[in-house]
Amino acid sequence: MAVRARSRRRPAPWLSLFLLMALLACLGSLHLATRPPTGRVFTPQGPAAGALVSPPMRSEIAVTTGRDGTYHPPPSNQPPWIVALQGHYLAATRGGPVHLEPVPEDHPETPWINPAPGTSPRACGSCHPAALDQWLGSPHQRSAAGPLFSALLTPDIRKIQKPSPWRLAKNYPEASAACVACHAPGASSLEAELPAVSILGGTHCDLCHKVKDLGPGTLGLTHGRDLFTLARPAPAGRPVVLGPLPDSTRENVAYSPLYKQSLFCAPCHEGTVLGAPVYTSFSEWQAWGGNQSCQDCHMPADGARHHHHGMTAQLARKQGGLRTEWSVQRTPTANRVRLSLRSEKVGHALPTGQVDRHIFGWLEARDADGKPLAPLERSDMLEPWSTGMDHSVPGFLLARWQEKERPGPTPFWSPGGTWRDTRLLPDQPRELEWLFPPEARSFHLRVEHRKAWPAMLQSLDLPLQGQVLVDERK
Numbered sequence: 001m002a003v004r005a006r007s008r009r010r011p012a013p014w015l016s017l018f019l020l021m022a023l024l025a026c027l028g029s030l031h032l033a034t035r036p037p038t039g040r041v042f043t044p045q046g047p048a049a050g051a052l053v054s055p056p057m058r059s060e061i062a063v064t065t066g067r068d069g070t071y072h073p074p075p076s077n078q079p080p081w082i083v084a085l086q087g088h089y090l091a092a093t094r095g096g097p098v099h100l101e102p103v104p105e106d107h108p109e110t111p112w113i114n115p116a117p118g119t120s121p122r123a124c125g126s127c128h129p130a131a132l133d134q135w136l137g138s139p140h141q142r143s144a145a146g147p148l149f150s151a152l153l154t155p156d157i158r159k160i161q162k163p164s165p166w167r168l169a170k171n172y173p174e175a176s177a178a179c180v181a182c183h184a185p186g187a188s189s190l191e192a193e194l195p196a197v198s199i200l201g202g203t204h205c206d207l208c209h210k211v212k213d214l215g216p217g218t219l220g221l222t223h224g225r226d227l228f229t230l231a232r233p234a235p236a237g238r239p240v241v242l243g244p245l246p247d248s249t250r251e252n253v254a255y256s257p258l259y260k261q262s263l264f265c266a267p268c269h270e271g272t273v274l275g276a277p278v279y280t281s282f283s284e285w286q287a288w289g290g291n292q293s294c295q296d297c298h299m300p301a302d303g304a305r306h307h308h309h310g311m312t313a314q315l316a317r318k319q320g321g322l323r324t325e326w327s328v329q330r331t332p333t334a335n336r337v338r339l340s341l342r343s344e345k346v347g348h349a350l351p352t353g354q355v356d357r358h359i360f361g362w363l364e365a366r367d368a369d370g371k372p373l374a375p376l377e378r379s380d381m382l383e384p385w386s387t388g389m390d391h392s393v394p395g396f397l398l399a400r401w402q403e404k405e406r407p408g409p410t411p412f413w414s415p416g417g418t419w420r421d422t423r424l425l426p427d428q429p430r431e432l433e434w435l436f437p438p439e440a441r442s443f444h445l446r447v448e449h450r451k452a453w454p455a456m457l458q459s460l461d462l463p464l465q466g467q468v469l470v471d472e473r474k
């Protein structure tokens, strides 16, 4: 009896702990509420909600302005603070009211800033040498002048008489107008006769760092430059550079969270071109549903405040890509070769990008005298159209292509075929198997990435070569 009475009077220990914590929380919020806000942020439209306020170079402890534009000091109590709001120049403050200036409307007559040091006081490369170094020679730098791209569109190709469905410029002289928005986003319309555009016609620093927003338009159907809202100031106006940093002390820079999002890359990396689904990396990335952005994988952090600006498949392959594991089981009746394919740390189909890109692998079995042996079962064979060899070989193909009357790719710009897709998807490994005669002694696996189909390369007089990804013997 006595025990029960006592337990009714005294609260359980967890309850007293809870009450104490609730009291502390009330006191804390009372303290915050009575402390006057440090400052208030405005845009020309009125109080700015959701602006970030942080000590210089320390946005990890930023505070956010409330609905009325007020904020309390960031935890590190030392002004000045940097105020950042999408669509506005960064501003420094020591407290009190801050009036943010919107980034300018676009003035297409303003020339692009050349990044090469020495060309002007605003040449990006003078102050950002690492970014310049990485960008020079990258696919973005030569997006209007890559060898394959140029060969497809070059006027000389129009003169070659031997007919081939793969000569875009010859079969479709107006095609280049469909390529300008992504490949020559910096070209003026006068300059747009591809592929003769200058380096500032390509995907350069000033172009990528003048992006204010996306739209109007439809992602996938409105391409590259035409889907970006740019912010080139009037020739004598206040300069601007937009980027991902909300806490920079640099003058004339503006913050945009878009630079950290895959959506930034989407206007150029998602596109139905001449009626075909030629670029689908962004929608593949959406279907993947992982939590890394294009930038996380393709622009890895490169020091405290720098991201790698090379953006090549080559660089990405240092982190992930195609993984192959294979084994040979030798028995008196046959040699069984098992191969497993896996896509590792790739946030889209493998391969992705321009539709003609493909990866193929083939196996070679030889007897004791080095004579090549055909497999016993013709299960997975590669036809000559995919390899450029003169006979079929045991192997596999990861590709997306349009097929008409016979097997093999037709140019994406010739409508009316059936699309086939054998690419490797994230989290969907593939197991393959071949049987070879018992005389087979040595096995050779080669995997290669090619940018275009053999028929296309041959018709453009380009070498039939790619990047070797795997070269192993057992």
Ligand code: HEC
Binding pocket: 090, 113, 115, 121, 122, 123, 124, 125, 126, 127, 128, 205, 206, 209, 241, 242, 243, 244, 245, 246, 247, 248, 249, 250, 253, 254, 255, 256, 305
């Ligand atoms: C005179 C030197 C100088 C020149 C020229 C220059 N920058 Fe910068 N830039 C800086 C400095 C310094 C910062 C601040 C870096 C930081 O806060 O970590 C900066 C910051 C930036 C940022 C980040 C801004 C943000 O808020 O995200 C971008 C993007 C940028 N610059 C791009 C460019 C581009 C593009 C050009 C050429 C059109 C250029 N810069 C020219 C010195 C320069």
Ligand code: HEC
Binding pocket: 139, 140, 142, 143, 144, 145, 146, 149, 181, 182, 183, 185, 203, 208, 224, 225, 264, 265, 266, 267, 268, 269, 294, 295, 298, 299, 311, 312, 313, 314, 353
């Ligand atoms: C203005 C259009 C444009 C934007 C924006 C753009 N790209 Fe590209 N990108 C291109 C073009 C065009 C190429 C192909 C250039 C060539 O090889 O001819 C390319 C090539 C690439 C490649 C090269 C693959 C290879 O062949 O090695 C990668 C990777 C890439 N981009 C990633 C990105 C990422 C990540 C972003 C966003 C941060 C981005 N791109 C934004 C147009 C763009």
Ligand code: HEC
Binding pocket: 262, 265, 269, 281, 282, 285, 290, 292, 293, 294, 295, 296, 297, 298, 312, 313, 316, 317, 319, 320, 321, 322, 344, 345, 346, 347, 348, 350, 351, 352, 353, 354, 357, 449
């Ligand atoms: C999880 C990491 C990851 C993410 C996220 C990612 N990629 Fe990739 N990407 C890779 C890897 C790894 C490769 C190299 C694959 C290979 O070996 O061909 C690659 C290759 C590419 C290529 C080169 C295609 C080729 O065959 O030359 C392009 C273009 C590309 N990615 C664009 C993008 C775009 C655009 C996004 C965002 C929509 C994106 N990637 C998101 C990891 C990633």
Ligand code: HEC
Binding pocket: 115, 124, 125, 128, 131, 132, 133, 135, 140, 203, 204, 205, 206, 208, 209, 243, 244, 245, 259, 260, 264, 295, 296, 299, 305, 306, 307, 308, 309
């Ligand atoms: C294809 C578009 C593209 C091109 C071309 C490009 N940048 Fe960037 N840049 C970006 C993106 C996207 C980020 C944000 C990366 C992140 O934070 O993940 C960025 C970030 C930056 C930053 C902020 C610091 C950092 O590295 O994150 C600076 C500075 C910068 N770029 C300068 C340059 C310069 C200089 C050039 C030319 C040599 C250039 N950029 C070319 C897209 C581009």
Ligand code: HEC
Binding pocket: 146, 147, 148, 149, 152, 153, 168, 175, 176, 178, 179, 180, 181, 182, 183, 223, 224, 267, 268, 269, 270, 271, 272, 273, 274, 279, 352, 353, 354, 357, 451
């Ligand atoms: C929606 C934007 C967009 C349009 C429009 C576009 N491209 Fe591309 N193109 C790209 C991107 C992004 C890449 C790089 C993708 C990759 O690395 O696989 C690329 C890569 C290529 C490549 C491979 C370049 C190389 O050397 O690796 C060729 C060739 C090419 N495009 C031709 C064309 C032609 C021809 C047209 C016009 C008929 C065209 N593209 C229209 C965005 C576009």
